Amino acid sequence: MTAPAKLGLIAGGGALPVSVAARCEAEGRPVFVVRLAGFADPHLARYPGIDAGMAEIGRTLSALKKAGCEAVCFAGTVNRPDFKTLKPDFKGATLLPGIVAAAAKGDDALLRKILSIFEGEGYAVLGADDILGGETLPAGALGAVVPSEAHLADLKKALHVAEKSGELDIGQGAVVCDGLVLAVEAQEGTDAMLMRVAGLPADLRGSDAARKGALGKAPKPIQDLRVDMPVIGTRTIELAAAAGLAGVGGVAGRVIVIDRPAVIAAADRLGLYVWGEGG
Amino acid sequence: MTAPAKLGLIAGGGALPVSVAARCEAEGRPVFVVRLAGFADPHLARYPGIDAGMAEIGRTLSALKKAGCEAVCFAGTVNRPDFKTLKPDFKGATLLPGIVAAAAKGDDALLRKILSIFEGEGYAVLGADDILGGETLPAGALGAVVPSEAHLADLKKALHVAEKSGELDIGQGAVVCDGLVLAVEAQEGTDAMLMRVAGLPADLRGSDAARKGALGKAPKPIQDLRVDMPVIGTRTIELAAAAGLAGVGGVAGRVIVIDRPAVIAAADRLGLYVWGEGG
Numbered sequence: 095m096t097a098p099a100k101l102g103l104i105a106g107g108g109a110l111p112v113s114v115a116a117r118c119e120a121e122g123r124p125v126f127v128v129r130l131a132g133f134a135d136p137h138l139a140r141y142p143g144i145d146a147g148m149a150e151i152g153r154t155l156s157a158l159k160k161a162g163c164e165a166v167c168f169a170g171t172v173n174r175p176d177f178k179t180l181k182p183d184f185k186g187a188t189l190l191p192g193i194v195a196a197a198a199k200g201d202d203a204l205l206r207k208i209l210s211i212f213e214g215e216g217y218a219v220l221g222a223d224d225i226l227g228g229e230t231l232p233a234g235a236l237g238a239v240v241p242s243e244a245h246l247a248d249l250k251k252a253l254h255v256a257e258k259s260g261e262l263d264i265g266q267g268a269v270v271c272d273g274l275v276l277a278v279e280a281q282e283g284t285d286a287m288l289m290r291v292a293g294l295p296a297d298l299r300g301s302d303a304a305r306k307g308a309l310g311k312a313p314k315p316i317q318d319l320r321v322d323m324p325v326i327g328t329r330t331i332e333l334a335a336a337a338g339l340a341g342v343g344g345v346a347g348r349v350i351v352i353d354r355p356a357v358i359a360a361a362d363r364l365g366l367y368v369w370g371e372g373g
Numbered sequence: 374m375t376a377p378a379k380l381g382l383i384a385g386g387g388a389l390p391v392s393v394a395a396r397c398e399a400e401g402r403p404v405f406v407v408r409l410a411g412f413a414d415p416h417l418a419r420y421p422g423i424d425a426g427m428a429e430i431g432r433t434l435s436a437l438k439k440a441g442c443e444a445v446c447f448a449g450t451v452n453r454p455d456f457k458t459l460k461p462d463f464k465g466a467t468l469l470p471g472i473v474a475a476a477a478k479g480d481d482a483l484l485r486k487i488l489s490i491f492e493g494e495g496y497a498v499l500g501a502d503d504i505l506g507g508e509t510l511p512a513g514a515l516g517a518v519v520p521s522e523a524h525l526a527d528l529k530k531a532l533h534v535a536e537k538s539g540e541l542d543i544g545q546g547a548v549v550c551d552g553l554v555l556a557v558e559a560q561e562g563t564d565a566m567l568m569r570v571a572g573l574p575a576d577l578r579g580s581d582a583a584r585k586g587a588l589g590k591a592p593k594p595i596q597d598l599r600v601d602m603p604v605i606g607t608r609t610i611e612l613a614a615a616a617g618l619a620g621v622g623g624v625a626g627r628v629i630v631i632d633r634p635a636v637i638a639a640a641d642r643l644g645l646y647v648w649g650e651g652g
Contacts, residue, residue, distance in 0.1 A: 175576065197551075198551065200552055255543060258537070259541075262533075262537055262538075262554070265554070273476075273479055275479075275542065275543045275544070275559050275560070276560045277560065278538065278543055278544075278557040278559050280547075280556045281553065281555045282556065282569055286569075290561055290569070297458070
């Protein structure tokens with residue numbers, strides 16, 4: 095068996111790139127990390143790599159080539175840059191007009207444009223889930239808590255709304271309680287949406303004593319899953335609990351669970367289900 | 374010319390019912406106000422009427438009949454009740470199971486169910502816009518500020534997202550800036566959504582110095598416009614300004630402008646456009 099191709103990990107914020115790098119290390123896959131300045135987790139500093147600004151595309155491509163990478167993986171969150179204040183390098187400057195034009199069409203077009211640049215340079219683009227393998231959400235209950243039929247009805251509606259809002263390039267998540275759409279995620283992100291639900295009038299939502307309602311997470315149907323797959327982590331579970339929700343779910347195989355044992359432990363401790371629909 | 378039919382105004386929260394009652398008074402139309410406890414503005418106490426809980430349907434119908442009302446108008450905001458803690462009167466108790474069943478299907482089904490009860494009792498159901506007449510948003514610029522083409526592109530996208538989210542019975546509003554959907558309104562309401570946009574990273578949105586982005590408001594396509602027409606008021610303008618937006622708009626004729634001179638004055642003072650699309 096030959097060693098897996100050396101991976102260039104383009105790392106934004108959050109726990110996902112840390113999980114990807116750790117998995118590479120555990121499997122003996124060589125990894126080179128491009129730590130996006132202002133976003134990447136400091137724990138990634140221990141891997142070979144560079145710190146790079148978002149518009150330093152020429153420098154990033156040179157570093158990946160010099161390091162002998164054959165594939166790249168984009169993982170983690172970045173805020174949309176203010177294109178007016180970016181400091182591109184020479185290659186970045188030649189590419190920037192096309193990127194700005196794509197960005198005006200929405201997040202999805204922006205992502206596809208950036209992927210096409212790396213593919214055009216000969217790199218295979220892998221998804222975080224390609225690296226993390228079995229760490230996507232399995233079908234059925236992940237932890238000890240099994241959702242009731244009423245819980246699943248809310249979850250299915252939340253997933254439907256999340257998918258529809260994904261088709262509109264809005265976001266990846268929604269919260270439904272007793273059939274009512276409490277919140278839809280856009281640029282504020284899942285955590286902020288859950289905190290907002292916790293602030294809604296108590297009679298619209300559940301509580302610690304009587305949990306109800308669901309967070310549904312779904313990838314945008316038009317989005318390139320290799321770049322921006324939805325994620326469930328322990329913080330998702332904790333904030334869902336604080337919002338009184340009964341549980342959290344997604345389409346099986348299409349949501350990444352970061353640190354599965356910790357997610358299961360948090361869900362079991364707080365009394366929430368984690369559910370993979372279909373699969 | 375005969376006097377207009379006496380109106381029973383079922384008043385929730387906010388400025389809309391106050392505007393409706395004031396317009397009736399100005400036009401010499403007799404009005405009887407059912408002030409929903411916990412929601413109705415205290416200024417409505419000076420009109421003939423009763424204070425009633427949301428589930429006191431029998432008492433409300435009796436009072437409307439005794440007062441000689443021929444038509445009713447629902448106006449203003451109410452939070453969804455916790456059906457478990459409602460205190461229905463006798464008539465309310467007989468109707469509650471059907472209402473709860475409708476509520477489980479979403480806001481729209483709930484509204485239609487409540488309308489059908491009043492229509493079944495022989496009342497004509499008027500919309501706030503039927504009373505307020507010319508106070509819906511006209512086509513084009515309402516104030517002194519005229520949106521640029523880029524502004525209108527954001528507004529059209531915001532209206533598209535608001536309409537699509539309305540089809541899903543989510544809500545009536547969305548904010549778009551530079552083509553990116555910043556926020557979608559659900560149960561938190563327009564004001565809370567605008568405050569959330571003001572808290573997003575500054576490079577995603579506009580500022581006092583360089584306004585950009587639009588709030589679009591659209592009625593849910595499936596919703597009964599007689600009950601829940603979207604509203605633009607001075608607070609909408611002020612919060613849109615605080616979020617850095619360039620302006621606010623809706624489909625002409627399908628959004629109510631409350632206190633038009635004050636809305637125009639606020640928009641002109643803060644440098645925002647108010648735009649009615651189509652018409």
